[in-house]
Amino acid sequence: MDQRAWERVPIEAQSVDAPLSRAAVFLVLEVREGEAALAQIREVLGAVGDLVKNVGFRDLGGRLSCVVGIGAELWDRLSPGARPAELHPFTPIRGPVHSAPSTPGDLLFHLRAEREDMTFELERQLLDQIGDAARVIDETVGFRYFDARDLLGFVDGTANPVGAELPEAALIADGDFAGGSYVVVQKYVHDMAGWAALSTERQEAIMGRTKLDNIELDDDGAPQLSHKSLATIEDETGGELAILRDNMPFGRPGAGEFGTYFIGYAGRLWVIEQMLERMFVGVPEGAYDRLLDFSTALTGSTFFVPTVAMLEALAEPPAAAAQPPADSSLGIGSLRD
Template sequence: MDQRAWERVPIEAQSVDAPLSRAAVFLVMEAGAGDAALAGIRDALGSVGDLVKNVGFRDLGGRLSCVVGIGAPLWDRLSPGARPAELHPFTPIHGPVHTAPSTPGDLLFHLRAEREDMTFELERQLLDVLGDSARVVDETVGFRYFDARDLLGFVDGTANPVGAELPEAAVIGDDAAFAGGSYVVVQKYLHDMAGWAALTTEQQEAIIGRTKLDNIELDDDDAPRKSHKTLATIEDEDGGELAILRDNMPFGRPGAGEFGTYFIGYSARLWVIEQMLERMFVGEPEGAYDRLLDFSTAVTGTTFFVPTSAMLDALAEPPAKAVVASDPAASSLGIGSLRSRP
């Protein structure tokens, strides 16, 4: 599909702004080699919308949704020559003590619902459609922990944009070819719960930058080391905060001694998340890294692009069969639509 074709795709963002749910599945997959695998992936991309409807209809109050992200190598296979400007594989970050690794991933399925059985069933059906076309490289089941806290005991996602700020932060608006899409970064962090519990509440609060009980932001302007809150805040040249949309979820298996947070950040600007992680792992100033990393270890790191719903439908069609067709309703807005040749 060429650049001009993308410019005529109607803007309809996927449900990146779905509200925080009680249950979530983060499914990262690696595409198989060859044309048969690519054809199977195209079939799956074209089926996602119907699968969500079929499973979600069982309980409309379950608020089932699925966001699909595509990594750079797979994007180049699906749509040669028309890659989003900032899309590239996750770049590992090597700090003075801690490292943010880069791990494989061609497809991301972010499933959310108020019921765990709904995310389970949607995942099962997605995997059935994909078959041998892609393999699972990471499957993480998240859950809401009390009043939206992480397993370290702090409220997570407080700084998320709301209202009119949300699309400005999370959805691309200044790239005509890919407007309505989003960049998304995922990282899986494992916590040292024993080490964290050995700290006093005051020490924990100084590391996070908020009070533990009532989630009040702490001023660390004069502190020798900046808090996680400060290091993870990116500002523009005028001092305005450049927000991202986080939908982090706790996960764990107490019997296996596994406790963690799955970080997922949506942004209209990938560089904002990259700069945030650079500040956390390298430090600001350099060497003064995020002390939370002494107790929370990143074990994965992958970057994806979330196309609009219309782009996703277009990717389901082989490039040779995709043509731009006029649409009277769309033409009145100065756009067109992608349809397949019979």
């Protein structure tokens, strides 16, 4: 894409590009019916930036950030008649063996920091402000596992875009919602015993990378495409259409729970949707991603991440929100060069 197109993207994007952190919280909520609940949510949306500043000031090296995502139904309640073009509830996928469910979600808070106490405190203050206006659908606490590996032992996020490629992958380039992003979240739990029973060579063939040194394997001509190949989407010229992943492991060994929380940001929602379709249905149909034999999707939700200015506009009552939002810095973060 012409670089000049990205010069027109507002710089007040939320911090979708925050660096890989040591701690993360993924909080999905469902907003209750009624104007009182909606008014409370508007108040919280307007307060998020100050909460991030107040908690983050305790340790500036903690790199606390928060990205707010809004689901399709809540967006229609907050801003009737002006929905981002691709925003819709997560579409469930039924493959020949495995399925990707669609689960409720009006609000997503993606909290990241170098310290778990900072994400904990920010989440606590957010939920205190929300009160009974929404209920928690899912709360997942993630952590960095050694050198950015998942619990299956492989490095995760290797294909993430960097530098100038990042905004093209993660942000909408133009239109009324330029600078915003679509985000999809899924919670996967792993069959660790079944995975461990495989040879390292078989694990590598499924993933499409070597386990020890993370070297990409070529599976051209193989009867079964690897996870790496199925999750790669190309445009009409053969160029890769990237997304920005910030997956994190989670788990409770005492409860036998081991998993990966998938979170993908994209300026084109259809890229993530096609990636998941290829994984669950297969290429050709039936040749699905064999990683799914050991990783089960429990949730699936889609959100739109507005710019800081859009978020401030949503925080206002409808009459006030109709006025064009002024440029501002809410402290949630901005896309860096």
